[in-house]
Amino acid sequence: MNLRNIAIIAHVDHGKTTLVDQLFRQSGTFRDNQRVEERAMDSNDLEKERGITILAKPTSIEWEGTRINIVDTPGHADFGGEVERILSMVDGVILLVDAAEGAMPQTKFVTGKALALGLRPIVVVNKVDRSDARIQEVLDEVFDLFVALEANDDQLDFPVLFASGRNGYASTDADAREGTLRPMFEKIVDHVPPPALDEEAPFTFLVTLLDRDNFLGRILTGRVQSGVVKVNQPIHALDEAGNVIETGRASKLMSFRGLDRVPVEEARAGDIISLAGLTVATVANTIADTSVSTPIQAQPIDPPTLSMRFAVNDSPMAGREGSKVTSRMIRDRLMREAETNVAIKVTEAADRDSFEVAGRGELQLGVLIETMRREGFELGISRPRVLFGEDETGAKTEPYETVIIDVDEEHSGTVVEKMNLRKAEMTDMRPSTGGKTRITFSAPSRGMIGYHGEFLSDTRGTGIMNRLFERYGPHKGNIEGRKNGVLISNGAGEAQSYALGPLEERGILFVGHGEALYEGMIIGENAKTEDLEVNPMKAKQLTNFRASGGKDDAIRLTPPKKMTLEQAIAYIDDDEMVEVTPKSIRLRKRHLDPHERKRASRAKQAA
Numbered sequence: 008m009n010l011r012n013i014a015i016i017a018h019v020d021h022g023k024t025t026l027v028d029q030l031f032r033q034s035g036t037f038r039d040n041q042r043v044e045e046r047a048m049d050s051n052d053l054e055k056e057r058g059i060t061i062l063a064k065p066t067s068i069e070w071e072g073t074r075i076n077i078v079d080t081p082g083h084a085d086f087g088g089e090v091e092r093i094l095s096m097v098d099g100v101i102l103l104v105d106a107a108e109g110a111m112p113q114t115k116f117v118t119g120k121a122l123a124l125g126l127r128p129i130v131v132v133n134k135v136d137r138s139d140a141r142i143q144e145v146l147d148e149v150f151d152l153f154v155a156l157e158a159n160d161d162q163l164d165f166p167v168l169f170a171s172g173r174n175g176y177a178s179t180d181a182d183a184r185e186g187t188l189r190p191m192f193e194k195i196v197d198h199v200p201p202p203a204l205d206e207e208a209p210f211t212f213l214v215t216l217l218d219r220d221n222f223l224g225r226i227l228t229g230r231v232q233s234g235v236v237k238v239n240q241p242i243h244a245l246d247e248a249g250n251v252i253e254t255g256r257a258s259k260l261m262s263f264r265g266l267d268r269v270p271v272e273e274a275r276a277g278d279i280i281s282l283a284g285l286t287v288a289t290v291a292n293t294i295a296d297t298s299v300s301t302p303i304q305a306q307p308i309d310p311p312t313l314s315m316r317f318a319v320n321d322s323p324m325a326g327r328e329g330s331k332v333t334s335r336m337i338r339d340r341l342m343r344e345a346e347t348n349v350a351i352k353v354t355e356a357a358d359r360d361s362f363e364v365a366g367r368g369e370l371q372l373g374v375l376i377e378t379m380r381r382e383g384f385e386l387g388i389s390r391p392r393v394l395f396g397e398d399e400t401g402a403k404t405e406p407y408e409t410v411i412i413d414v415d416e417e418h419s420g421t422v423v424e425k426m427n428l429r430k431a432e433m434t435d436m437r438p439s440t441g442g443k444t445r446i447t448f449s450a451p452s453r454g455m456i457g458y459h460g461e462f463l464s465d466t467r468g469t470g471i472m473n474r475l476f477e478r479y480g481p482h483k484g485n486i487e488g489r490k491n492g493v494l495i496s497n498g499a500g501e502a503q504s505y506a507l508g509p510l511e512e513r514g515i516l517f518v519g520h521g522e523a524l525y526e527g528m529i530i531g532e533n534a535k536t537e538d539l540e541v542n543p544m545k546a547k548q549l550t551n552f553r554a555s556g557g558k559d560d561a562i563r564l565t566p567p568k569k570m571t572l573e574q575a576i577a578y579i580d581d582d583e584m585v586e587v588t589p590k591s592i593r594l595r596k597r598h599l600d601p602h603e604r605k606r607a608s609r610a611k612q613a614a
Contacts, residue, residue, distance in 0.1 A: 009073040010277050011199045012230065014093055016121065017103035018111035018473070022133045026103065026172035027066065027077060031265060033175060033188045034068040034075075065096075065216075065228065065279050067263035070192045076263065076279045092215040092290070092349065094124055095306045096230040096279055099199030101191075102128040102149070103172075106140035107441075110148045111411065116475050119156045124306075127161055129194055131168045131177065135184075139441055142169065142181050166198055202230075202277025209296035210234035210242070212282065213303040217290050217347045223259055223283040227294065230279050232303055234296065236260065237273040244288035245295060245302040252292065258284035290349050311352055311365035312406040312452055312476055315372050315576070316389035317341065318361035320586055322595060323499060323525040328588040329385035334360050337384065344375060351375070361387075365394060367476070369456065373573045380572075380587050388576060388585040389597075393453045396479045403482040406452040412462075413443045414470040421465045422446065429454030430483040451483045452476075457577035489580055492538040494531040495596060496524045500544035507543055508562040517594065518543065519567045527599025529583065531567075540601060570594075582607065 017023045067076045078093050094100070100121045104110055121128060130149055132142055146167065153163055168191055170177035176186035216228040236242070236257055243254040261268040261281040274280045288294060291305035319325075319334045326332050331340070338355065341362055345353045350371065354363040366372045369391055376388060396404040410431065414422050423433060423446065431450030439445035455474060462472055494514055504520040516531040524530060524543060533539050570578060575585045575592050582604070586593040598604045 009196070010076070010201055011073060011099070011195055012076045012078075012097040012202060012277065012279060013099045013101060013195060013199055014078040014097045014121075015101045015103060016114075016117040017133075018105070018108070018114045022105070022172040023103055026131075026133065026170070029172055029175040029188055030068055030077065030191075031066075034070045034192070065263050066266060067279075068265065070196070073196050075192075075195055078279075092306060094121055094126065095213065096215055097126070098202055099195070100126050100128045101131055101195075103131050103133050104145055104149055105137075106132050106135045106142050106145055106169075107137045109141070109145040110152045111473055115152060115156070118152065122153070122156050122158050122162055127198070128165055129168065129198055130165050131170050131191070132181075133170050133172050135169045135181065136171045136174065166194055168194060204231075204276035205233045206235060206276045208233040208276075209299050210236045210240070211296070211299055211303055212236070212280075212294040213305060214288060214290050214292050214294060220283070225285060225288070226261075226281045226283050227285065227288060228279070228281045229294075231274050231276050233276050235273055235275050236280075236282070236296075241297050242284070242294055243297050244285055245293040245300070247291060247302055247305065249300060249302050253285055253287040254297065255285045257282055289346050311350065311367060311394060313368055313372065313391050313393055313456075314363050314365040315391050316356070316361050316387075317364050317376075318387040318389070318584070320385040320387050320588070321360075322387070322528075322586050322593070322599070324523065324586075324588075324593075325385060328590040329380075330383040332385045337386065338362065340379060340382070340384065368474070369573060369576065373576060376576075376587055377572055380589050383589055385586075385588045388587055390579045390581055390583065391456050391576060393451075393456075395482070398479075404479040405482050407477045407480045408450055408452050408455060409475045409477045410448040410450050410455065411473045411475075412446045412448070412470060413439050414446065414466050415442070416444055418466040418470060419444045419446060422462070422470065425458070425461065425465065426450065428487060429458060430486055449477060451480075451486070454483070454486045457489070460574050460577060489578070490536060492533040492536055493529045493583075493594075494533050494543075495538055495540045496526060496528045496530050496544075497540045497542050497601075498544060499525045502530070502543045503546045504562045504564055505547045506541075506545040507564055510541055510543060511565060513539065513541070516565070516567045517570070520564065525595075525599070527596045527601075527604075529594035529596065582611075 015023045015027065065076060065078050067074060078097060102114070102118055104114060118128065132145055134140065135142060150163070168177045168179060169181045169183065170191065175188060176183065177188050177191040178186055179190060211232045211234065212229050213232060214227045214229050218226050220226050238257060238260055240257050242257050244252050246252050260271050260274055262271045262274065263279060268281055282294065285294070293302040317337060319337065320332060341353045341364060345351050350367050352365040356362060364372060372391070376386065379386065393406055398404050412422055426448050429450060431448040431454060433446060433448050435447035437445055459472065462470055491514070494510065502518050502520055502522045502524055507516060507520065510516060510531065514532045514534040518524065518530045530543050570592065572587065572592055575594060579585055579594060582597050584595055584597050586595055596604055598607055
């Protein structure tokens, strides 16, 4: 059978996963009467809730005698570790670009990786039926992007299709507004080369994805680079240096058919398959016939730029809401994550009760924390910090990001002012779609921690921000953090309306009546710059005297401000933590005892 391996790459929310749904339907992968969820490829709960793709997933469709293996890739830069490995499995890419938004930062990141590997993209301008579509301008932007990324002449001569993934049509005519995806299937078969690999050589296979199955154990996914592999064939795993790390048999081979993995008896060079039977082999290892001693070189992964401390929850409420609370359980879970996700690095602290987890960005680490809390874990999470480097002269360097902001004209002044405070430099400003202004900054990652919530407030929720790792550059010096102090509970008990009423005048409350509190827990934001210890548990003294007028003054509290996990992580300061449990997100001081807090503060000032 003819074979084509392609990846679909695009910026977040430009319609990749919806387009794959339509490719399924029109290739006959789904029966006409089969009930399938929208965005079928976004299969895990967090992907469905957030409407984003987090994990790269292979799938396969058959069209007129050609099997097309498709990999749906994440669009967020935080999950770029997935994208880089996936591109080594394919022979072509479909670059999907929104007809109104055009080439966005993530488009640049993934396209650069694809062009560097010599892949020749098919450009699909999606959502051409949008009222604000600017098709020709977007095509010019894509061409300029390819030139900036040093594409060769073959790559610059890219085929173009105009499509609506939601309505299921594609055409070479920019004015077409109906039809089917047949032109896209034909373009894939004509433009993407079949795998040019040697079936006669011994079997080799590079692991690009790893997951687990309760019955089969480790499942390794990747593309067969050479030869043929059959069920029960003896194989071994090689690390990047060529050392044999384990020997075993290919106990099960599975190929992708639509959304399912189906068992097969053999796989040939070019096939994307999953393989079971090994217990140690992991991502970037080479699985091969026992006669092979040279590993396949894996694509290098960009280094992590941000880290957080994951600690055992040691608050007075520890163990009440979660079932997984020990350092051993947390360690095992984090090590398992680092094994399957190459963009994450885990280091155990000297006290063995906390772990430094480094990753690509706040979103990636936030998704990991959210996944763990749903699994029953309780954790104490520190403020994110960037990972510094050194240049050739020994000078300190830090990660920078390209930040692209689309904002209404009236808010642009506020955004530029706030970004300047965070040591960002404006590199471009131009009109964008829908009457917005597009402003591009080069900003130290350190300054962007915690800004997103403030940005949404400043732009009344209408601004759109996209961030992308740019480079390591000179250290920018001190960047001012949160300006306001916090209100700290001075004891343990239940919050009382009688006490919370007067505290509302001091700032913004994070807790409501009846909530359980403990000493050192943060219950609100102070309107002033210093921290303030308060008693939110004071109840009204009951007396035998009736209030004048025959009724007490009822206390009406403003609903408390409840933060999401990402907002809480972005909000905290260096001496604070987020307590994460399956049911609650609480803010607290790292040192719950006020005397310890004073000692730590004095030690910091002395240092």
